[in-house]
Amino acid sequence: MNLKHYYWYWKDAIPRRLCDEIINYGLRHQKGRAITGGQGQHRDLIKNPLSTKELKNLKKKRDSNIVWMDDNWIYKEISPYIRGANYSAGWNFQWNDAENCQFTIYTKNQYYGWHQDSWEEAYKTPGTMQGKIRKLSMTVSLSDQKEYSGGNLEFDFRQYSKIKSHVCKEINSKGSLVVFPSFVWHRVTPVTRGTRYSLVSWYLGDPFK
DSSP states (O other): OOOSOSOEEETTOSOHHHHHHHHHHHHTSOOEEOOOGGGOTTOOTTTSOOOHHHHHHHHHHEEOEEEEEOOHHHHHHHHHHHHHHHHHTTOOOOOOEEOOEEEEEEOTTOEEEEEOSOOSSOOOSSSTTTTOEEEEEEEEEOSOGGGEEEOOEEEEOTTTSSOOOEEOGGGOSTTOEEEEETTSEEEEOOEEEEOEEEEEEEEEESOOO
């Protein structure tokens, strides 16, 4: 799919005070190991823990800790930017649902390798998400770049242009926000110092026709 814009961003969109509230709220909850879609996006790791082999394979792709959030006050703050990006970037994707937000913690040496947020098939699990796909992805930087090193959000545009890797420096400041189509390849490079906090969410709609 050829697009004029492959991401859309706002610098310092979310107030710093609110970023700190989200961080503190997330840290008060039990952290879990982040897993990939192939291992069950919302798998209960207490009832169904990863095997040694699964954990080894996971760490080849991703190493971070997360807390799931579904609080209305968070969605109320970020949803206008999703709608704004969808319109301003000219995507105009149909969407009508959102997944839980993911508060993500990257400490030293943690990362997320190249991946897409969308999958080959629509959700099959019964519920409001059944039959829908991820269309838009959103990341809010909850930390300032000065608080950590590494941990860059990078996009891979080689499917669409001659640019292989692009560092999204526009969202390095606290409260900055980026929205992009969920089929765009991206990664978070290893953190080399400090801790990087972010908030991620996905917006769903009917499969593209």
